[in-house]
Amino acid sequence: MKFVDEYRDRETVDRIAGEIRRVVTQPWTIMEICGGQTHTILKSGLQDLLPPEITLVHGPGCPVCVTPVELIDKAVAIAARPGTILCSFGDMLRVPGSSRSLFDAKADGGDVRIVYSPVDAVKLARANPDKQVVFFAVGFETTAPANAMSVWQAAHQKLENYSILVAHVLVPPAIEAILSARNCRVQAFLAPGHVCTVAGFEQYEPLARKYNVPIVVTGFEPVDLLEGVWMAVAQLEAGRAEVENQYSRAVARQGNRPAQALVAELFEVSNRQWRGIGEIPASGLRLREPYRRFDAEERFALTAPGAAESPDCISGLVLQGLKKPYECAAFGTKCTPERPLGAPMVSSEGACAAYYLYGRHEKGRD
Amino acid sequence: MDDTRRDEINLTCPVPLPATDRILLAHGGGGKLTNQLIERVFLPAFSNPALDARHDGAVVPFGSARLAFTTDSYVVRPIIFPGGDIGDLAVNGTVNDLAMCGARPLFLSAAFILEEGLLLETLQTVVASMRKAADEAGVQLITGDTKVVDRGAADNMFITTAGVGAVEGGREIGPQRVQPGDAVIVSGDLGSHGIAILSVREGLEFEAPIESDCAPLWEPVEALFRAGIEVHCMRDLTRGGLASALNEIASARGVRITIEEITIPVREVVKAACEILGLDPLYVANEGRFCAFVPARDAERAVDVLRALPVSHRAARIGHVVEADSPLVVMESRIGGTRVVDMLSGEQLPRIC
Amino acid sequence: MCLAVPGKIVEVIEDPEPAFRRGKVDFSGVRKDVSLAFTPEAKVGDYVLVHVGFALNVVDEEEAQKIFEHLDQIAAFEEMETDPSVPGETGEPIDVSPPDRERTEEEVP
Numbered sequence: 001m002k003f004v005d006e007y008r009d010r011e012t013v014d015r016i017a018g019e020i021r022r023v024v025t026q027p028w029t030i031m032e033i034c035g036g037q038t039h040t041i042l043k044s045g046l047q048d049l050l051p052p053e054i055t056l057v058h059g060p061g062c063p064v065c066v067t068p069v070e071l072i073d074k075a076v077a078i079a080a081r082p083g084t085i086l087c088s089f090g091d092m093l094r095v096p097g098s099s100r101s102l103f104d105a106k107a108d109g110g111d112v113r114i115v116y117s118p119v120d121a122v123k124l125a126r127a128n129p130d131k132q133v134v135f136f137a138v139g140f141e142t143t144a145p146a147n148a149m150s151v152w153q154a155a156h157q158k159l160e161n162y163s164i165l166v167a168h169v170l171v172p173p174a175i176e177a178i179l180s181a182r183n184c185r186v187q188a189f190l191a192p193g194h195v196c197t198v199a200g201f202e203q204y205e206p207l208a209r210k211y212n213v214p215i216v217v218t219g220f221e222p223v224d225l226l227e228g229v230w231m232a233v234a235q236l237e238a239g240r241a242e243v244e245n246q247y248s249r250a251v252a253r254q255g256n257r258p259a260q261a262l263v264a265e266l267f268e269v270s271n272r273q274w275r276g277i278g279e280i281p282a283s284g285l286r287l288r289e290p291y292r293r294f295d296a297e298e299r300f301a302l303t304a305p306g307a308a309e310s311p312d313c314i315s316g317l318v319l320q321g322l323k324k325p326y327e328c329a330a331f332g333t334k335c336t337p338e339r340p341l342g343a344p345m346v347s348s349e350g351a352c353a354a355y356y357l358y359g360r361h362e363k364g365r366d
Numbered sequence: 367m368d369d370t371r372r373d374e375i376n377l378t379c380p381v382p383l384p385a386t387d388r389i390l391l392a393h394g395g396g397g398k399l400t401n402q403l404i405e406r407v408f409l410p411a412f413s414n415p416a417l418d419a420r421h422d423g424a425v426v427p428f429g430s431a432r433l434a435f436t437t438d439s440y441v442v443r444p445i446i447f448p449g450g451d452i453g454d455l456a457v458n459g460t461v462n463d464l465a466m467c468g469a470r471p472l473f474l475s476a477a478f479i480l481e482e483g484l485l486l487e488t489l490q491t492v493v494a495s496m497r498k499a500a501d502e503a504g505v506q507l508i509t510g511d512t513k514v515v516d517r518g519a520a521d522n523m524f525i526t527t528a529g530v531g532a533v534e535g536g537r538e539i540g541p542q543r544v545q546p547g548d549a550v551i552v553s554g555d556l557g558s559h560g561i562a563i564l565s566v567r568e569g570l571e572f573e574a575p576i577e578s579d580c581a582p583l584w585e586p587v588e589a590l591f592r593a594g595i596e597v598h599c600m601r602d603l604t605r606g607g608l609a610s611a612l613n614e615i616a617s618a619r620g621v622r623i624t625i626e627e628i629t630i631p632v633r634e635v636v637k638a639a640c641e642i643l644g645l646d647p648l649y650v651a652n653e654g655r656f657c658a659f660v661p662a663r664d665a666e667r668a669v670d671v672l673r674a675l676p677v678s679h680r681a682a683r684i685g686h687v688v689e690a691d692s693p694l695v696v697m698e699s700r701i702g703g704t705r706v707v708d709m710l711s712g713e714q715l716p717r718i719c
Numbered sequence: 720m721c722l723a724v725p726g727k728i729v730e731v732i733e734d735p736e737p738a739f740r741r742g743k744v745d746f747s748g749v750r751k752d753v754s755l756a757f758t759p760e761a762k763v764g765d766y767v768l769v770h771v772g773f774a775l776n777v778v779d780e781e782e783a784q785k786i787f788e789h790l791d792q793i794a795a796f797e798e799m800e801t802d803p804s805v806p807g808e809t810g811e812p813i814d815v816s817p818p819d820r821e822r823t824e825e826e827v828p
Contacts, residue, residue: 045703
């Protein structure tokens with residue numbers, strides 16, 4: 001596949017790894033934000049190619065992991081309603097809420113369907129006028145335009161039986177929350193490439209200045225990630241703190257303006273709970289007028305019982321890169337992908353699941 | 367100190383998911399949950415040496431002969447897909463379970479559960495496929511049964527089969543015969559069946575349609591025997607893909623299996639479909655592919671023998687077996703890093719992350 | 720939530736309403752119907768990044784080559800450096816920084 005295969009070329013990868021080794025002189029800790037980047041790093045064993053001075057930590061880059069418990073409980077409640085179809089991306093199905101996941105809701109008889117695109121959910125709404133169709137709108141900025149378009153299309157086609165359960169989160173506020181914590185040890189960031197394809201990277205510039213950290217917009221293939229690390233390390237070694245764009249074949253500084261315009265028409269910024277982290281102000285999206293009637297929380301007047309905490313799950317520390325999954329006492333023992341204690345073990349992008357699936361052998365844990 | 371810095375970020379974490387008290391779709395995925403179900407529900411109830419061997423088919427002595435016996439159910443949706451239907455899937459799947467025991471497939475039974483309202487024409491299509499597949503595989507369908515259930519109680523049609531075969535020449539084929547140093551061979555390219563099915567469900571179109579790789583496998587297995595290859599173990603790669611088959615064997619024998627990504631054959635178009643759907647070809651179902659464990663010295667010859675036949679013309683050596691304290695499957699990635707290839711918990715879900 | 724795959728537009732289906740402009744995109748033999756609502760400039764022959772059924776941008780083919788060109792340049796310099804038939808000093812250090820990408824202007828303190 002063009003624009004994919006050449007970014008997985010072993011020789012190119014080796015050459016960049018060599019350049020990183022040439023330029024590094026001291027230890028550095030770099031955080032990558034996007035679940036897709038975590039996935040590539042672990043699936044291709046990228047850490048093996050980096051010099052020991054470089055520590056990669058995984059951030060809260062998995063919207064599935066950070067979706068608040070209350071919203072999953074609401075999705076489960078919606079799925080249980082008669083005459084309702086709950087549509088979701090596949091990643092969300094296994095994530096536990098307070099007690100049940102959407103998979104459980106399906107086993108209990110709820111109509112839960114996996115869709116590839118929110119537009120598929122709109123098609124379902126058109127095909128089933130006697131049912132309510134609810135789409136679980138999870139995601140970063142990357143997915144917001146598609147979700148916005150689904151509501152726009154529903155409004156345009158006067159489909160009053162379509163609604164979305166909004167769980168959108170925004171990346172720059174999360175980066176700031178991590179940087180502003182007292183125990184932050186991240187020295188540079190690899191910013192999520194496809195989020196920036198949509199949103200651009202202007203918003204990272206004040207962050208780089210304020211906290212004096214390099215931020216490199218990075219893609220998802222092994223060559224991209226290594227080049228991103230190379231650029232970050234070069235900045236760190238030179239004492240610079242700028243925003244750079246490794247993923248220039250897919251990202252422009254201003255992002256995708258038509259997509260941003262539609263998102264701005266349908267959504268407004270709101271506060272948002274991040275599972276494992278807590279509330280981050282102005283870090284989420286919610287539907288604005290005149291589209292609020294498509295908001296499932298309003299339409300179904302849902303209340304969810306309070307979520308209880310498990311003392312064993314340290315997903316908060318993992319999501320902020322303060323601990324690696326295998327440093328958690330429950331990792332691989334009490335907490336496994338079949339019996340997860342927290343969301344990062346459930347989502348295939350979650351740091352814990354990724355480590356469990358791909359990286360266990362590293363620390364001699366079998 | 368900057369007073370806008372917040373304190374250490376609070377942790378919250380949900381209550382763990384309670385042990386499941388119901389069957390989930392994931393229990394049928396061929397991964398960990400399926401194996402758990404087998405270990406916790408079925409094996410304790412029925413335990414005996416043949417069953418405990420945990421192989422796809424059971425080999426039992428019968429007079430002076432050794433019989434292989436296997437059973438399977440077919441619940442695929444849609445029942446007709448590019449390159450096949452539930453009928454030839456049923457025949458070939460059963461034939462292949464027998465072949466994997468090293469048995470010449472001889473006889474099949476088929477029990478049909480039909481949904482009220484199923485078109486007669488559809489049933490005839492499926493039955494014709496079964497006859498054709500049986501002829502091709504050299505087996506006879508010698509007994510059967512039919513039941514009809516209410517509309518909605520069976521997805522068009524379910525087929526359950528049983529198969530009987532004969533193990534010749536005193537062969538012992540199974541995980542217990544795998545040795546450290548053995549080479550791992552795969553009989554062809556991966557993922558065609560799973561993608562063919564998903565492409566119908568997900569509405570993927572192709573320039574040239576991806577067809578299921580559904581096919582009988584006795585011919586390549588027999589070719590290996592005739593060439594004098596010392597086959598230690600074989601497993602066909604069905605649900606859960608290559609990854610699950612290798613994990614099952616590694617667990618059963620307590621070894622580490624190492625494979626190299628760059629040697630694993632996957633067609634470009636299948637790779638692309640997997641990329642789009644967010645699937646890993648290692649876990650995608652096949653219906654006409656198997657892996658074989660042979661001594662390293664036989665590996666090259668085994669691959670040559672397989673490549674001479676159409677059904678296995680993309681056979682490749684993909685890895686080897688090593689001693690280990692605990693079973694594991696590890697892969698060297700295309701770029702030279704290493705990762706664990708684990709068993710999936712349940713279904714592989716298309717991801718968008 | 721970032722899985723986006725690059726594919727080539729083989730057909731464009733225009734629509735008076737830009738939000739409904741669509742394309743057929745080819746991914747190494749897999750064809751998918753994709754919304755071009757967010758890439759009004761995309762045309763047949765362009766490569767686009769597709770995420771959940773929507774094209775998010777047109778791939779900049781020139782930018783895509785940069786890393787490979789840069790690595791080749793480094794390799795070429797190294798060859799010259801170590802090639803004894805090339806006269807000249809070996810004292811000039813090679814620039815081994817990453818390729819020059821778009822970056823923000825540094826603030827002058």
